[in-house]
Amino acid sequence: QVRFSLGGGNPNASDKSKARGLALKLNSKTDNWEMVVLNTEINFSKNPKEFWEFFAMKVPKNGKVDTKNIQKRTQQVASFRNYEAYLAKMGITSSVANTMYHSIHTFFVKDSKTQEMLPARFKFVPTNGVSYLNQDELKTKDDNFLESDAKAKLAKKPIEYKMVLVFANPNDVTNDTTALWSGEHKELEVGTLRVKKYDGTDCNGDVFMPGVLPSGVGEPQDPLFDLRNGTYVITFGRRQ
Template sequence: MVLVSSFLASIQIAYAESHDKVFEDSNTITNQFYEIGGDKNNPYKKVNHTKGFCALGEFIPNKNFTKTYVIPLMKEAKIPTQVRFSLGGANPNESDKSKTRAMALKMNGKNDSWEIVMTNSEINFAKNPEEFMQFLQFKIDIKNSKITQEQANKAMNKVDSFNNFNTHITSLPNTSSFSQASYHSVHTFYFNDIKSNKQIPARWKFVPINRQPITQKEFEKLGNNFLESHFQDEVKKSPIEFKFLLVLANPNDPTDNINAIWNGKHKEVEVGILKITQYDGQECNGDVFMPNILPNGVNEPKDPMFAVRNAVYSATFNKRQ
């Protein structure tokens, strides 16, 4: 009995320490975001993904998907979906030629919901909160003229995670519209498999169904504000569609490192089709899309960044109210 009590106590202590660290890290990162992109004259300003717009559509699940995975939400015929497209950073005038783009979703079913936050990169620039804070601190020091951009680049080149991200993001193709990029979960989530009764690890991606490549010359001719107008023109002509695919982890894939690329061939499972039918202005860009709002049957990642990320989203949203 004493051993059991001691064991339970150790678990409670570990949980409390973990919770405290998430709070401490998220608080530091939140403050860093405001130091980089905040405005004393506008304390309610959004400090990341500031430039963006909204759209509406529906998600149409693949009828065969729930034969393998237990997600009751995916048994609905059509799920109303709100979409937000955005660029990273706090600058509302960020150039649309920025390589980093994002898509966030709110699938609002009859009895359940799913919020999905993605970027066009398969990986994040940091694998843990310490690297995330280190990266933001470089930006703060540059802003405060403590170091030059060149000095920051030299220091960042010594961090493998930052190098991995830079190599990956620069390799992405140029696109003339949000509709032409693929978007990725970065985190590994866990799905309840019916046959094995196990949780299957998988990342996911949303891939455009009608991809239209653009040449470098065509891209160079674009201005700094083309993404929103291009999207409006596109969606007036026909729905914009993405295929939602689970990318199942292979045995040796790192599932707790969001900076690691999964190399080689992977089994992919089609979850369904996202069909966007309407441009919806910019109002939803001030909302928060929470990665931890998951439907029954989808379980949270186990990497060290996921809990911190959600805490930062919540804290920055609260500061804007």
């Protein structure tokens, strides 16, 4: 089961926003794996305090959002500032079929030969490549173009992604979701995600828990991973 989404909590948000997500449930007779991945390589906060402030400062007070304070805090907090700069360089993809998704967290995967737990992030790379809309193309799109585009594509053939593990280098930060890895990394393609059909929006009532991991995959060691699991439980309850 796969759920495509936009960032934030507004169910009527425009598809022209940059932040996008993919949630996935992989189930077998012996193991389960649930993933929540984003189209950004990094997150906007490195700890629960920053996570809370990032959203709290955007809550309206007396009917108004304090935009000056948001701008001020975005520049003062390194995590917010770096994330803002990252988004500014990122384009808006033309389709979920042309969007790359990242784990953000660093997981630990077992080497079947040595039994060593290796730090790695993973990504879903679209087999048709990543493509972005220019400003003229964006103007021609409506606010729900991602859904209609996905329906049209799936009516013809599956949407495919290659799942790739990206192994950490010795100096890479593995306990901070705001840390952007740079340079060359050893990669390993481990499978193909093939989305075959559109089943509507029923999955919006489901919860996808990043803490559901299969044997051979260890939890991230950053302070946000457990927070995400707890937060998803709360939001799931409020959607019922």
